[in-house]
Amino acid sequence: xxxxxxxxxxxxxxxxxxxxxxxxxxxxxxxxxxxxxxxxxxxxxxxxxxxxxxxxxxxxxxxxxxxxxxxxxxxxxxxxxxxxxxxxxxxxxxxxxxxxxxxxxxxxxxxxxxxxxxxxxxxxxxxxxxxxxxxxxxxxxxxxxxxxxxxxxxxxxxxxxxxxxxxxxxxxxxxxxxxxxxxxxxxxxxxxxxxxxxxxxxxxxxxxxxxxxxxxxxxxxxxxxxxxxxxxxxxxxxxxxxxxxxxxxxxxxxxxxxxxxxxxxxxxxxxxxxxxxxxxxxxxxxxxxxxxxxxxxxxxxxxxxxxxxxxxxxxxxxxxxxxxxxxxxxxxxxxxxxxxxxxxxxxxxxxxxxxxxxxxxxxxxxxxxxxxxx
Amino acid sequence: xxxxxxxxxxxxxxxxxxxxxxxxxxxxxxxxxxxxxxxxxxxxxxxxxxxxxxxxxxxxxxxxxxxxxxxxxxxxxxxxxxxxxxxxxxxxxxxxxxxxxxxxxxxxxxxxxxxxxxxxxxxxxxxxxxxxxxxxxxxxxxxxxxxxxxxxxxxxxxxxxxxxxxxxxxxxxxxxxxxxxxxxxxxxxxxxxxxxxxxxxxxxxxxxxxxxxxxxxxxxxxxxxxxxxxxxxxxxxxxxxxxxxxxxxxxxxxxxxxxxxxxxxxxxxxxxxxxxxxxxxxxxxxxxxxxxxxxxxxxxxxxxxxxxxxxxxxxxxxxxxxxxxxxxxxxxxxxxxxxxxxxxxxxxxxxxxxxxxxxxxxxxxxxxxxxxxxxxxxxxxxxxxxxxxxxxxxxxxxxxxxxxxxxxxxxxxxxxxxxxxxxxxxxxxxxxxxxxxxxxxxxxxxxxxxxxxxxxxx
Numbered sequence: 001x002x003x004x005x006x007x008x009x010x011x012x013x014x015x016x017x018x019x020x021x022x023x024x025x026x027x028x029x030x031x032x033x034x035x036x037x038x039x040x041x042x043x044x045x046x047x048x049x050x051x052x053x054x055x056x057x058x059x060x061x062x063x064x065x066x067x068x069x070x071x072x073x074x075x076x077x078x079x080x081x082x083x084x085x086x087x088x089x090x091x092x093x094x095x096x097x098x099x100x101x102x103x104x105x106x107x108x109x110x111x112x113x114x115x116x117x118x119x120x121x122x123x124x125x126x127x128x129x130x131x132x133x134x135x136x137x138x139x140x141x142x143x144x145x146x147x148x149x150x151x152x153x154x155x156x157x158x159x160x161x162x163x164x165x166x167x168x169x170x171x172x173x174x175x176x177x178x179x180x181x182x183x184x185x186x187x188x189x190x191x192x193x194x195x196x197x198x199x200x201x202x203x204x205x206x207x208x209x210x211x212x213x214x215x216x217x218x219x220x221x222x223x224x225x226x227x228x229x230x231x232x233x234x235x236x237x238x239x240x241x242x243x244x245x246x247x248x249x250x251x252x253x254x255x256x257x258x259x260x261x262x263x264x265x266x267x268x269x270x271x272x273x274x275x276x277x278x279x280x281x282x283x284x285x286x287x288x289x290x291x292x293x294x295x296x297x298x299x300x301x302x303x304x305x306x307x308x309x310x311x312x313x314x315x316x317x318x319x320x321x322x323x324x325x326x327x328x329x330x331x332x333x334x335x336x337x338x339x340x341x342x343x344x345x346x347x348x349x350x351x352x353x354x355x356x357x358x359x360x361x362x363x364x365x366x367x368x369x370x371x372x373x374x
Numbered sequence: 375x376x377x378x379x380x381x382x383x384x385x386x387x388x389x390x391x392x393x394x395x396x397x398x399x400x401x402x403x404x405x406x407x408x409x410x411x412x413x414x415x416x417x418x419x420x421x422x423x424x425x426x427x428x429x430x431x432x433x434x435x436x437x438x439x440x441x442x443x444x445x446x447x448x449x450x451x452x453x454x455x456x457x458x459x460x461x462x463x464x465x466x467x468x469x470x471x472x473x474x475x476x477x478x479x480x481x482x483x484x485x486x487x488x489x490x491x492x493x494x495x496x497x498x499x500x501x502x503x504x505x506x507x508x509x510x511x512x513x514x515x516x517x518x519x520x521x522x523x524x525x526x527x528x529x530x531x532x533x534x535x536x537x538x539x540x541x542x543x544x545x546x547x548x549x550x551x552x553x554x555x556x557x558x559x560x561x562x563x564x565x566x567x568x569x570x571x572x573x574x575x576x577x578x579x580x581x582x583x584x585x586x587x588x589x590x591x592x593x594x595x596x597x598x599x600x601x602x603x604x605x606x607x608x609x610x611x612x613x614x615x616x617x618x619x620x621x622x623x624x625x626x627x628x629x630x631x632x633x634x635x636x637x638x639x640x641x642x643x644x645x646x647x648x649x650x651x652x653x654x655x656x657x658x659x660x661x662x663x664x665x666x667x668x669x670x671x672x673x674x675x676x677x678x679x680x681x682x683x684x685x686x687x688x689x690x691x692x693x694x695x696x697x698x699x700x701x702x703x704x705x706x707x708x709x710x711x712x713x714x715x716x717x718x719x720x721x722x723x724x725x726x727x728x729x730x731x732x733x734x735x736x737x738x739x740x741x742x743x744x745x746x747x748x749x750x751x752x753x754x755x756x757x758x759x760x761x762x763x764x765x766x767x768x769x770x771x772x773x774x775x776x777x778x779x780x781x782x783x784x785x786x787x788x789x790x791x792x793x794x795x796x797x798x799x800x801x802x803x804x805x806x807x808x809x810x811x812x813x814x815x816x817x818x819x820x821x822x823x824x825x826x827x828x829x830x831x832x
Contacts, residue, residue: 001803006551008807010619013554016811018388020818053419056375060416063381064825077823080816084570085772090823148765 023068075238082239087146089237095144098189098242099233103138103152106365111161113371114364118357119166120374125349131165131357132172132206133158133364134194134316137187140178154361161364170209172356177205188245191231192362193286196222196248196319203323210354212305212327220250225277229285247285249275255326256303264296264346274299274322289318295338296346299331310352312336312343312373317358336369343373375417376526377557377612378564380821386413390522391619395545403517403540406620413522418485425490428463429519432456432494433512436501440508453502457495464491468687486525488684492651493519497533499655506534514540523616527609529627530647536622543621553618558810558817560611565817568605569824570773571597574766579737581762583746588753590763595730595751597770598737600777603632606645632729632781635721637701640729648684652677670706675699685736690744694736701728 049055067073078089087093093100122129139154155175162171178186178194178201186198194202200217207214228244261271276291290297293315308330311317317333324331332347339346349355359367375382390409397405415422435456439449467487484490497518500506509515518540524531578586578594586594610627617624627646634640641649657677663670675696682695716724731748738744749755767774779785792798 001800003548003551005803005806006548006555008551009554009810010547010551012807012811013558013814014388014391016814017384018392021384021388024384050419056416056419060375060379060381061825063385064379064822067380067384067822070822073819073822076815077819080819086769088769146765146768148761148768150762150765 020068024063024066027068071238075240078237078239087149089239092233092236092239093145093149093151094237094239094241095141097144098137098141098187099237099239100141100145101136101138101192101233101362102150103154103362105152106157110368111365112164114367115161115164117371117374118169119164121343121349122166122169122355124374125355127349127352127355128170129168129355129357130170130172130206130210131162132174132202132359133161134202134358134360135175135178136192136360136362137194139175139361140182140187157365158361161361172206172209174202174205177201188229188231188286189242190234190240190245191229191286192233192360193231194316194319195245196250196322199316199320200250200323203320207323207327210309210327210356215252215255215323215326219252219254221253223249223251225249225280225285225288227280227285231284231286235283245285247280247288249288250322252326256301258325259300259302260298261290261300262298263294264298274325286315286318290321290333293318293335293338294333295335297333299325299333301325301329301331303327303329305329307354308332308352310334310347310349310355311358312355313358314360314363314367316360316363320358336372337367339369339372341372375413377609377616378561378569378817378821380818380825383818383821386416387616394620402621403511403514406521407513407516410517410520410522410525414485414520414525417525421484424463424484425487425520428460428490428494429516431459432498432519433509433515436498436508437510439498439501440510443504449502453498456498460491460494460498464488465683465687468683486527489524489527489530490519492530492648492684493524493533496530496651496655500533506537509533509537509540521622523613523620523622523624527606527613528645528647529610529613529624530651531624532651535625539622545621549621550619553615553620555615555806555810556611556618557615558813560608560613560615561817562813563604563608563611565608565820566813567773567777568601568603568608569820571770571777572601572605574770575601577766583743583750585755585757585760586747586750587755587757587760587763588751589759590766591747591750593763593766595734595747597774599632599730599733600774602733603628603781604777630781630786632726633722633783633786634725635718636725637698637705637728640725641698641702648681652681656680671703674702678702688739689741690735690737690739693741693744694732697732697735701732 045055049058081089082094087095088102091102093102118129118131135154135158138151139158142151142154145151158173158175162173165171178198181198181201184197185195186201187194200220204214204217225247227247229247230240230244234240258272258274261274262268274290275288277288279285279287279291284292287293299321303326305327307328309324309328309332311321311331311333313333313335314337315335321331321333330352332352334343334346336343364370375386377383386409390405394402394405394409414425435452439452442448464487467484497506501508509518518531518533518536574597575594578590578597581590583591607628614624614626625647629643629646631640631643634643657673660673660676661669662673678695678699679692682691685691685694734744734747735741738747792802
C-alpha cells in the first residue's frame, strides 16, 4: 500500500510538472490568440549579457511569464489569499464594492519638490493658474476598508498640498463634491480612474471657478460603450467579483462641436473627435478618451468665447477635457510624464488665458516629472 | 534559480529527472554533474568558475594525499593548502561582503559558497585523517561538490554519508515518491508559510521602533522565527526530497527545535548538520571539555564566533554568536540540576524566548536597533496594542495558527496517533497524493503571482 501510494505520488508529480512545462512552451501553438503578455521575447544570448547576470534573469522571468494559463494561476493565488484572511492582494484592497489602491505614506521631499516646482512656474507667468488635485477612489471610499487597515489619508494629503501653494495658485478643491456623490458611479470599480460621471461632477464644480456657467446634466446624452472594461486594479489582482466596468461618453447634442484634435505634430493626423472608439478593442478601454496619454494634444472648438486653456495633466484629465470643450476655443494638454525636455520648448503659458494643473492625488504624490516645468 | 521558482519546478526539474532516469546507470553521475553545472551556471553567472576552480583544487589535494600517504609532511601540506584556500575564499567573501562590487551596490556573494566551503573542508580533513578514501573519479567528486540539491543550502552532507550512494545507488519509484513527499512538504513550508508570514516581519522590521506596540513587537519577532524556520527547514526538506528522487539519502537538518527545553538542545535540533560540523571540525579538535573548564568555555566561544563569521563578518552576527555562547556556558553547570525542577512547559517557553532574543540580534543590523526593539517588546513605548497590530492579527491569524500548529506537541501527538492506528494510517495514506497535488498547485499559484522570494538561513 505505502509503496503504491508513493509511486502514484511520483508519477503525478513528475507528470504534472512535465506537462506544465511542455504546455507552457508549446501550448501557444494550439492557442495562438493568447494574451498580449507573450510579446516579451526570449533574451538573446551574448557572453556579456550572460556574465552580467542579465541573461539568466531575463530567461527566468520569461519562463515565469509563459507559464501555461498564467492568468488562471494568478487568479487562483488571489482566491487563496482572500481565503486565508488577507484583505489586500498585490497592493490592492478588495472591499465589499470595489477594488481600492493601497495608499502608502508619500515621500514628502518629493511632494515638496513638486509643489515648489508648481509655485515657481506660477510665479514666472502672467496668466491665472488653477490646480485641481483630484481624489482617487482610494480617498473617497476609504471608509469601505476594514477599520484598522493601513491606508494613508488622502484627504489630509490634498489639504497639505493646497496649503503649500502660493496665493496666486487657485485651488479647485473637489474632495467634498466627489464625496457627496459617492453613492453614484463616479469611479470605476476595477480601475484607478474616475468615470465620465465623476469627471462631470468635478467639472460642474470647477467650471464656475474658471469663470463659466456649467452645462447642466440634462443637456447631456449618455452613451454607454458595450465593451466590458477591466482596468489597472483588476490587472493586479485578476479579481472579477464586482463584474465589469463600462465606459460612458457624454455628448451635448445642442452644444459646441470640436473642430480639430491633433497631437502637436504639424504634419500629423488631425481628428474631429475626442473619442477613439477603436481603442475599445484594447485592454485599456479608458484610452478611448483622447486616444490615451500623449506629450502634447491641441484641441480647437467652435466656441466663440475666445478663451484658451493650457492643461498640465495626468490621465485623469482625459475624460475631463470633453466637458471643457463647451467653453474654450482652444485647449492644449501637456503630459509631463511623456516629455523629456522642459515645458517651455513645447508651449508658452502666456499664449493662453488660463493654466490648469490636473493631477490625481495618488499620482501627484509620486510624480517625478513635474519638476521639469519650472 | 531557487527550488521554489517556476523555472526550476516546470522546466529544470522534470527535464533533468527524465534524462536522469532514462540514462544508463553508469552515466547517471555524469548527467547529475552536468545538470548541477547548468543549475549553478544559471544561478550564479558571474562567478560560475570560482567554485569549479576550488572544487578542482580540493580534488587535487585530496587525491594526492591519498596517493602519497607515506609522505606525512606532503600530506599535511596538501591538507593545509586545501583547507586554507577554501577558508580564505570564504573569509575573503565574508569580509569583502560589505564593500560594493563594480558600480552596482550589490554585495559580493557567491551562491551557496558558505555551504560549499564546509563540504570542501570536511572532505579534505576526512581524507587526511584517513576516515574516508579520496574520490578518484573527478565526475563523481564534482557530483558531490556541486550537486544541485545541495548547492544553495543545507543539509551539509559529509562525503562519508553519501560515498556509497555516489558509486552505487538503487533508484526505485517508491523511494522517488517518498522524495516527492519531502519536496512538496518543504516547498509548502517555504512558499505557503514562510513567504507569507515573512511579509509581517518585513513590515515590522521597517517600522519605527519608537512607536511600536509591545504586542506588535512580539508578533513581529515571532513572525521572523516562523519565517526563518519554515524557510530554512523547508529548503532542507526540498533538498532531502530531491536527493531521494536522485537516489541519495541525506541526513535530517531539523528536529522540532522549538520544542527544546534548553539552549543546547535547541541548537542540537536546529540546522543539525552545521552543529555537528562545527563540533567535529572545531570543538572536538580544540579539546572539547577535556582540558578544564576555562578551555571548555573558550572552545564554546570559538565555535560560536566561527559560526557567526560563517554567517557574515558583521557586528550583529558576532553579537548573536557571543550571546548564544554565553547562554550555553551559563547553562552548562546549571543544566541538569535546574531542568529537573522546572516544569517542562516553562522551560520550553523560556528557551524559546531566549532564542527569539538571539534572533533579534541576528536579524537587526545594529545593536542600537536590537536594543530599541527589545525595549519595545518590554512595553517601553507604553502602547500595548495599536491599529496596525489589530490589522496584522486579523489578516495573518490563519497563517500564524498553521505555523504554530505544526510546531506544537499536539501535532506530534496527532502524527503518533495516526501512525499507531492502522485504519487511520491507511486512510491518510490514501489521500496523501491528493493532498500533495493540492499543495503543489497552491504553491504554483503563489509562485506565478510572486516570482521573487527570498531565502533565509541561520
